[in-house]
Amino acid sequence: MNVEIITIGDEILIGQIIDTNSAWMGQELNGRGFDVNRITSIRDTKEAIKNALDEALRRVDVVLITGGLGPTNDDVTKHTLAEYFNSKLVFNELVYKDVCDFLKGKVKDVNELNRQQAFVPENCEVIRNKVGTAPNMWFERKGKIVVSMPGVPSEMKAVMTEEILPRLDAKFETGYIIHQTVLTSGIGESILAEKLQDWEKLLPQYISLAYLPSPGRVKLRLTARVEDENIGKVKIKSLVSQLYPLIGEYIYGEEDKLPEEILGEMLLSKKSSISVAESCTGGRIGHLITSISGSSAYFNGGVIAYSNEVKMNLLGVKENLLMEYGAVSQEVVEQMALGVKQTLNSDYSIATSGIAGPTGGTKEKPVGTVWIAIAGPFGVESQKYFFGEIRDKNIQRASNTALVKLIRKLLINNI
Amino acid sequence: MNVEIITIGDEILIGQIIDTNSAWMGQELNGRGFDVNRITSIRDTKEAIKNALDEALRRVDVVLITGGLGPTNDDVTKHTLAEYFNSKLVFNELVYKDVCDFLKGKVKDVNELNRQQAFVPENCEVIRNKVGTAPNMWFERKGKIVVSMPGVPSEMKAVMTEEILPRLDAKFETGYIIHQTVLTSGIGESILAEKLQDWEKLLPQYISLAYLPSPGRVKLRLTARVEDENIGKVKIKSLVSQLYPLIGEYIYGEEDKLPEEILGEMLLSKKSSISVAESCTGGRIGHLITSISGSSAYFNGGVIAYSNEVKMNLLGVKENLLMEYGAVSQEVVEQMALGVKQTLNSDYSIATSGIAGPTGGTKEKPVGTVWIAIAGPFGVESQKYFFGEIRDKNIQRASNTALVKLIRKLLINNI
Known part of the structure; x- marks a missing residue:
């Protein structure tokens, strides 16, 4: 069963907001066997709305619309839908009561703009909005369904989950x-x-x-x-x-998860802890690990060892190693991993040292050369990588690769 | 001048990725006086691509396409564009050289799939991709322009900034x-x-x-x-x-720069250094600072002090401070800033300690409470913030605010 999504609003077209509604709807629909055929973002004008609806209804039987239902004058969706379905706006007492209930305690008085929210096309089925003031509207004509919902993500998600998706499920048999x-x-x-x-x-x-x-x-x-x-x-x-x-x-x-999520779950289940010593990744690995809620249960912290002094003073890297092999070397990155593991008293550690670029490369160690080490009960292991010349990607690739390196070690060793 | 955007890829329609390209393009286009009339996200099929192009070209003179240019079989865009413009794919030596150069050091051999990237429609102008393997294609027919770019955001942004936007400016701009x-x-x-x-x-x-x-x-x-x-x-x-x-x-x-860029320039011009002590931001500030090329000239490094032990052992936070005031407190965050400044021997420092959430909040210190301290020749200063309940945003807001806090201090004091 094919479905299309239309999102209405100039703020999407000028890039002031990113359309996250469509992605969420796409996931939910897809998970229930509906295929999203197309997502169309259009302007807040009668013409744009009518044209987009015409085109979508030529291709599919179900069109879900979000946005364009705010109380201010630039929102024309409701008027356009009434026209499109040859209907007129009528005052709906139940919606008005919902609006008043919702605004109670939030505003001094329910004003004329709020009152306008209670006008809805006569021939649609109104689906209540429990978390906002704009009512949802369900239209049916000649076997085709058009649903209009607010663009505020929390309001759209609430009505999709509680009403729209169950109704679509019941109406269409999908594989x-x-x-x-x-x-x-x-x-x-x-x-x-x-x-x-x-x-x-x-x-x-x-x-x-x-x-x-x-x-x-x-x-x-x-x-x-x-x-x-x-x-x-x-x-x-x-x-x-x-x-x-x-x-x-x-x-x-084999699960659709980020490396930092997978590693976090592994460490949690082992009741093990981890620390990081980051040179070229500059804090990115720590940031990824701590982006996961609950990471304080296994992440002790780390050292961003950007300068050689920090590598020596906080991680115990000997000056002669730095002199002899340079900061970007197997010897140094392994000592960084062992040093942070010991100093921060953790079971595992990850260390990186490389040339993020775009400058600082040499013939022997070109930009993009990164040494990654992991340490744990198995000792310490390291590997050299080449991640290319773009600083930003280089840092991202090094960080992701470091996390995966430890994940794979834990998977293989089952330790 | 009206423009439309088409983004290609099933992964957008099923919500596996959020289409951030369109928003970025919308902003950039809008800033140059181009109006984005519609954004259409479609499937990776010939039919969908042809139909969407037909429709868009009926409405506007410029259509920008992203996505569907990877080397694997599920990408049909290039073949479809060749057909659409009555052309055929021909091998392009320059593109092949670019692909080989780009892959050098990254892969052992340039394989057949990589080689396929060098086939481009005969009647398009190829615009080089300096940061990836898929070439950009610029088609013109009867006064209409169609541009096809990779869907990888960094590749799309690079070519938009350096080539596409300046060309559109030159072509359509008056005044x-x-x-x-x-x-x-x-x-x-x-x-x-x-x-x-x-x-x-x-x-x-x-x-x-x-x-x-x-x-x-x-x-x-x-x-x-x-x-x-x-x-x-x-x-x-x-x-x-x-x-x-x-x-x-x-x-x-007043310049369109990121806080980490502005701070970096300030520190460079003063020949001063900085270090960070991050608890709730978990490495994010270090990551931001080191995302700037050349940051090793002023960034010494930092301590990700997630656990209290790290705060005590590496930053000299006294246990009684932690016991009496808690980790999220003025006393602790100021000592963190002073501690990292001294230990890492830097002129300035930034420290954060807060409750990133979604758990860990109390009535007195709800989720989103963050203390930020800055230290320098002026001593140490700190402030309490409330950044809301969403972990990810909380970390981002804390990191950006911390950088701006030091920037404003340097601006005001001119120190």
């Missing part, structure tokens, strides 16, 4: 859509695709594959559309197991 | 467009707008104002479209000077 993610790191998209060429050819028609790259990682996404949920799951499971002989050394997870 | 940015921090968008109500009313027709909020900051952007460049500049200068009596205490810059 099942099963997603399976396989997380890889340490291999580029094109080499990965080459290794999977033969495997990809064996995918049945009802299963599609997508490569979703981000710095230092490529996420594979398998999507099956099936009548029988179990058969789909068994087939996907078997396909995923065939990936291990081909690219097993790059796989670090 | 001058002057931008002036005013950076504010510590005041919300709606209160700012209220304070500027009367000032806004005095803006002449040819000057537009945009509020561009991001966590902890609101950027004001004035755009003048004028015949005479000098008159426009004088007018804008006078308008900006009128802002200082109204909101001067929140302004920290």
